[in-house]
Amino acid sequence: MPKGKDTALMSWKEVPFGCYILEPGNSVKFKTGDWRSFRPVLDKEKCIKCGQCYIMCPEPAYEQDEEGYYIVNLTYCKGCGICASVCPKGAITMVIEEV
Amino acid sequence: MLKELAKFKGFSAKNLPKEEPFAPGHRACQGCGEVLALRLALKALGMNVIAVSATGCMEIISSPFPYTSWRVPWIHIAFENAAAVASGVEAALKALKRKGRFPKNRRVDVVAFAGDGGTADIGLQALSGALERGHDFVYICLDNEAYMNTGVQRSGCTPYGAMTTTSPPGEKSIGQMTWKKNVPAIAAAHGIPYVATATPAFFLDLMNKVKKAALVNGPAYVHIYSPCPTGWGSKGEDSIRLARLAVETRIFPLYEVIEGKYYITRKVTKPKPVEEYLKLQRRFRHLTEEHIREIQQRVDAEYERLLRLAECL
Amino acid sequence: MGKRIAKEVSIAVAEAVKQCRVDVIAAYPITPQTHIVEHLSELVANGELDAEYITVESEHSAISACLGSVATGARTFTSTSAQGLALMHEILFITSALRLPVVMVVANRALSAPISIWNDHADIMAQRDVGWIQTFAENGQEAVDLVYHAFRVAEDRRVMFPAIVNIDGFTLSHMIEPIELPDQEQVDQYLPPFKPRYKLDPRKPISIGPVGIPEIYTEAKKAQDEAFKNAYRVIIKAWDEFEKIFGRRYRPVETYRMEDAEVALLIMGSLAETAMTAVDRMREAGKKVGLVRIRLWRPFPLRDFVRAVKGVKMLAVVDRALSPGATGGPVAVEVRSALYQVPGRPRVVSFIAGLGGRDVTVEDFEEMADKAYFYLKKKPKESYEMIGVKE
Structure with a gap:
């Protein structure tokens, strides 16, 4: 059995002042993409670049590319399927994530 | 119309702010409507804010040390005191600006976020105090209609008939036995300049209301309906559908109260039956036709009451 | 140097807070703290003090607003008593853990029930473990001086912890005493801006x-x-610095006629004067009795305390609070534990006295000292004993 302290994130001497988090928005380092069991797949033929998927994404995991398409960032996408359900053109399909 | 709002043109799908004050990598459940509401509210407010959170889902999922999803300054103290903490922040900014220790012309919006428990129940006193004192801040209630973070216990905002872990249906109970507490009306009764209801399904409406809340001088209260797939027993992908249905069935009407005057911001002339909304959620699965009729009657009456408020003033 | 003027202690405390140039005050009225916050409101209303005064709807919100304020960078003050302090309890832990240096004056009062507005230390003893710096004032001058000290220490970047200055409700807070308020320049010299x-x-x-x-x-x-x-x-250094500027010297533990004492009375707060009179009388009667007063309660000044009671045979601890079913009053339990590892330690007897405004007289102190002598020969039956209770 390891000791309890072996699970500690850091030495107490390294704990930031007041246990504050000094780096804004550093949760981007935490990849929630591996929660996903379904993955949104975009059909660019049908997409009208309205951005509903992007604005309705709770993560947010959608980013606009140079051509104006909203592309899901699978690092964060948890696969909830909201984007597919709000897409007015049915351009997003949820497919099972291969393990 | 309030003069602070005169120049505000409103957001449109084309001119949405690019900034995301709330970062991904948070631990909210799949399809969480509350975190979406939070994200949209912050998007409307922008980066020049100081945010205060009550204990609750949004606080937990956004700040497991050493990670934070907040790109704006943020403080969490406890469950029942978000409005009081925000009062302190606002007063401090006022004093520091006056004394030349904070840039005088730099606009900083103070915003407090709390769930329905942190607002309607345990935080109601602190909220009332802060509204009554007239602090220039925005209070946003993210209402998912129960104590979700602790495992779906009923709150004062849980709707009639809903099953929660402390309002289970049984031989002597239909589930939640009380009607949802009307917190926007309580907020409005303080005579504050701005009160509104919103839902993430109508995201521009939500963002505009939050922005207006920030623009007015003095306290503003925004009550945001926030679907919770985990607590409601609904599908994650249905969160927006539910948020839309709640409005279309008149269960959660969208309105503003500006300087005491009610404005319905989305009139629902041909309402869908409440059943359409209820049947998508496991928390209402046990309801009989009679219960549903009862709920329908109540929803109709409440909407009538709201219409009268909007008309007669 | 400022002038010595007769003032009500609460008023002087409020004046001291003003001299500390606080930015924000958030407080809720409760007897016997009221005169402090009333006077502060007046100073703000007159424009004599440039601060935001938040008239919160409860003590819970008072302390919560204070946290928001300090976190935003404003020097912040609050004050309360008894039930109000109890209502703040939850947030007090958070204040210290988040390193937010709020300064609070507690006008100590008994906790309900039965409801009592009068003085004892039940309120503050229930806050022993909240992680705030805690001091106890003996008199008006000390109350005022401890306020300057509290801000100076709390906001020091090496510290950044909240601080409570305890003043006995009514028996100190409402007394009119000659108090010297220093010049503003002296206070400014002592207390740098909050950064x-x-x-x-x-x-x-x-x-x-x-x-x-x-x-x-x-x-x-x-x-x-x-x-x-x-x-x-930092607490000690800040008192050293205080002495240089204001000429008054403060240490974590005070002693009176302890040079060859066999029995020592131990107290905190404003009972010291009565206790000193009792010590003088007993000394005249040939009894080797001394007095120890703890000024700094948290962090507990272990070494200073051990030094102060060295050579004493029996320490009679006079607690102003009851810890039902415990092995003594809160202070007695603390010092008994502190002394346990000390070779040749004095024995400790625990007395509970002066609850809910009950006077503790010279005679009561004499009774306790006599009992302490008696217990040197015969062990007490109970682990603590209430004094001044009618059988």
Whole structure:
């Protein structure tokens, strides 16, 4: 059995002042993409670049590319399927994530 | 119309702010409507804010040390005191600006976020105090209609008939036995300049209301309906559908109260039956036709009451 | 130098807070704290004090608003008593853990029930473990001086912990005493402007109050505890500096006629004068009795205390609070534990006296000292004993 302290994130001497988090928005380092069991797949033929998927994404995991398409960032996408359900053109399909 | 709002043109799908004050990598459940509401509210407010959170889902999922999803300054103290903490922040900014220790012309919006428990129940006193004192801040209630973070216990905002872990249906109970507490009306009764209801399904409406809340001088209260797939027993992908249905069935009407005057911001002339909304959620699965009729009657009456408020003033 | 003027202690405390140039006050009225906050409201209303006064709807919100205010970078003050302090309880832990240096004056009062507005230490003893710096004033001058000291220490970047100055409700807070308020320049010299290491500011966003998962909670508490213990040195230095500027000397523990004492009375707060009279009378009667007064309660000044009671045979601890079913009053339990490892330690007897405004007279102190002598020969039957209770 390891000791309890072996699970500690850091030495107490390294704990930031007041246990504050000094780096804004550093949760981007935490990849929630591996929660996903379904993955949104975009059909660019049908997409009208309205951005509903992007604005309705709770993560947010959608980013606009140079051509104006909203592309899901699978690092964060948890696969909830909201984007597919709000897409007015049915351009997003949820497919099972291969393990 | 309030003069602070005169120049505000409103957001449109084309001119949405690019900034995301709330970062991904948070631990909210799949399809969480509350975190979406939070994200949209912050998007409307922008980066020049100081945010205060009550204990609750949004606080937990956004700040497991050493990670934070907040790109704006943020403080969490406890469950029942978000409005009081925000009062302190606002007063401090006022004093520091006056004394030349904070840039005088730099606009900083103070915003407090709390769930329905942190607002309607345990935080109601602190909220009332802060509204009554007239602090220039925005209070946003993210209402998912129960104590979700602790495992779906009923709150004062849980709707009639809903099953929660402390309002289970049984031989002597239909589930939640009380009607949802009307917190926007309580907020409005303080005579504050701005009160509104919103839902993430109508995201521009939500963002505009939050922005207006920030623009007015003095306290503003925004009550945001926030679907919770985990607590409601609904599908994650249905969160927006539910948020839309709640409005279309008149269960959660969208309105503003500006300087005491009610404005319905989305009139629902041909309402869908409440059943359409209820049947998508496991928390209402046990309801009989009679219960549903009862709920329908109540929803109709409440909407009538709201219409009268909007008309007669 | 300022002038010595007769003033009600509460008023003098409020004047001291003004001299500390506080930015924000958030307080809720409760007897016997009221005169402090009333006078502060007056100073703000007159424009004599440039501060925001938040008239909160409860003590819970008072302390919560204080946290928001300090976190934003404003010097912040509050004051309360008894039930009000109890209502703040939850937030007091958070204040210290988040390193937010609020300064609070507590006008000590008994806790209900039966409801009592009168003085004892039940309120503050229930806040022993909240992680605030805690001092006890003996008289009006000390109350005022401890306020300057509290701000200076709390806001020191090596400290950054909140501080409570305890003044006995009514028996000190409402007394009219000759008090010297220093010149503003002296206070400014002693107390630099508040410059926190971190604050809520959109120009440099930070997150305060995250979730402490099991993988960090223990380390976070250890870091807090080490920092708190280290505050001791700054507390002492700040008193040294105080002496240089204001000429009055303060130490964590005070002694009176302890040179060859066999029995020592131990107290905190404003009973000292009565106790000194009792010591004088007993000394005249040939009894070797002395007095020890703890000024700094948290962090506990272990070494100063052990030194102060060296050579004493029996220490009679006079607690102003009851800890039902415990092995003594809260202070007695603390010092008994502190002395346990000390070779040749004095024995400790625990007396509970002066609850809910009951006078503790010279005669009561004499009774306790006599009992202490008696218990040197015969062990007490009970682990603590209430004094001044009618059978």
